[in-house]
Amino acid sequence: MFSETRYSTSPKDIPHFTNERLREEFLIESLFIPDQLQMVYSHIDRMIVGGYLAVEKTGDISDGSAVGTPGFFDAREMGIVNLGGTGTVVVDENTYIVEHRDVVYVGRETKSVRMSSKDPSNPAAFYMNSVPAGYPVPSALIRQADSKPVTMGDEEHANKRTLRMYIHPEVSPSCLLLMGITEPAPGSIWNTEPPHVHERRMEAYVYFNMAPEDRVMHFMGEPSQIRNIVVADRQAVLSPAWSIHMGAGTGPYCFVWGMTGENKAYNDVQPVAVKDLL
Known part of the structure; x- marks a missing residue:
């Protein structure tokens, strides 16, 4: 089932990484291959990051042998975001x-x-985050209109953006998974300002709705040792709890954020002033 397995990395190693090694550890480049379920297992809080571009076939997730249980969801929950055309997701009945x-x-x-597309010429692109869960919560569809929007930043600093909460205690419950979508306003390029860390939660991102020629400069690492990864459309980045997150795009973009860890509270975020980054 897994196309790759990624292992945890110490922040002390990052200053010695080349750009190629940094990408090998934290960037997931190929999630959306037609009719192929792509799943990357990360030992960072055991999050699985997946993608399925449904063209002619129906994608199925049920077998749990790869995660050591009879069924895939015997001890896991998942969030599925559609980044493409209209699709159908069948969860049991x-x-x-x-x-x-x-x-x-x-x-x-x-x-x-099971995941499929309504129109193969405009296929659904299903992006997935799956994490261990200690108890069951009923499955649910959260439409964009049902999400909770929060506007942040300002035009003067080119970081005005709207963050939409989907899988979140204020919108739709889960065990430990949080998911949402952030979109910079027209003319703004920066996201997640100021950068921050949250030691009790890791995070994963997938950037989407980008033109083929555009890129996002995704900054990560400890505040005293920041590094950057150049990210294209529909590519994902893993972010350990010790790492900041900050990005700037050369054109319009959005990103899905997914988190898991010790809690689902946002009040333990530790902001880092931009002037203190090195």
Whole structure:
């Protein structure tokens, strides 16, 4: 099932990494291959990052042998975000029509998930985050209209953006998974200002709605040793709890953020002033 396995990395190693090594450890370049389920298992809080570009075939997630359980969801939950055209997600007996930027939450003890497209010429692109879960929560469809938007930043600093919460205690519950979508306003390029760390939660991102020629400069690392990864459309980045996150795009873009760890509280975030970055 897994196309790759990624292992945890010490922050002390990062200053010695080449750009190639940094990308090998933290960037996931090929998540959306037509009709192929792509799953990357990360030992950073055991998050699985996946993608399925549904063209002609239906993607199925049910077998748990790769995670050591009879069923994939015996001890896991998942969030599925549609980054493409209209799709269908069937969670056991529940069928959800999933539009662009809608999210499906899949709870622990689910037996199977099947994903397909309405129109192969405009295929659904399903992006997935799956994490261990201690108890079951009912599966749900969270439409973009049902998400909770929060506007941050300002035009003067080119960081005005809207963060939408989907899988979140204020919108739709889960065990430990959090997911949402952030979109910079027209003319703004920076996201997640000021940068921050949260020692009790890791995070994963996938950037999307980018032109082929554009890139996001994704900054990561400890505040005293920041590094950057150049990211293209529909590529994902793993971010350990010790790492900052900050990005700037050469054109319009959005990103899905997914988190898991000790808690789901946002009040333990530790901001880092830009003037203190090195």
